[in-house]
């Protein structure tokens with residue numbers, strides 16, 4: 242058994258044994274992967290009523306709450322913009338435009354206001370970048386929020402809705418910071434919009450694993466063989482350096498061995 246074989250084979254075993262698959266129904270694993278594959282950006286202007294019910298909105302935020310959170314500091318929050326908040330948001334968008342462009346026309350200001358009326362469900366995602374009692378860096382806080390957002394997007398799709406993220410310069414305006422009571426250590430990141438897809442967008446080409454993954458090079462094998470994921474290669478297992486230069490090549494580690502070949506099995 243290789244160090245990772247339980248991970249590699251588990252899905253395959255599961256698929257073969259899955260009684261659901263034999264009846265043409267997707268297993269939980271398959272439907273989760275399919276959900277991720279089918280998720281796509283739908284901009285707020287393409288999202289119509291009906292939106293999620295109160296129970297479904299709760300499910301969206303519960304999905305957000307499952308996100309990883311280093312130090313359990315809860316470095317983000319959401320502000321939902323309900324029906325009553327839309328006109329205030331519209332005014333904030335118009336003020337934000339005036340902050341950027343004092344010569345904005347009435348038509349442009351109205352267009353800015355109209356953006357606040359799009360999508361039945363709308364919430365602003367806000368990250369907190371600093372705390373007095375913890376040093377968790379900003380990048381980890383953004384990642385945590387990204388995970389929360391992705392959970393919400395997937396949950397929205399699982400519930401049969403379309404969803405999308407939308408940002409823009411207004412997020413950095415005084416008007417919007419004031420409306421959402423954004424503190425100095427906080428940053429508005431984007432809105433998440435959910436609703437019924439009125440007009441679907443064509444699926445985009447997704448990157449393949451080969452475009453986004455490389456394997457850490459094996460320095461001992463430099464010049465002869467490197468471990469890599471590229472055209473025509475497949476990911477290899479961790480390797481060890483064999484004793485003679487003639488035999489210098491990558492070898493799979495046996496379970497319980499470290500890179501020098503000695504046992505790493507815990508003594509009990």
Ligand SMILES: Cc1cc2nc3c(=O)[nH]c(=O)nc-3n(C[C@H](O)[C@H](O)[C@H](O)COP(=O)(O)O)c2cc1C
Nearest residue numbers: 280281282283284405406407408409430431432445
């Ligand atoms: C933080 C963040 C902000 C975004 N803001 C916008 C936006 O303002 N307008 C927009 O059209 N898409 C926005 N997007 C969505 C991307 O455009 C979208 O994810 C990308 O086109 C890939 O499409 P896909 O999500 O269907 O894979 C944002 C995405 C993220 C992560």
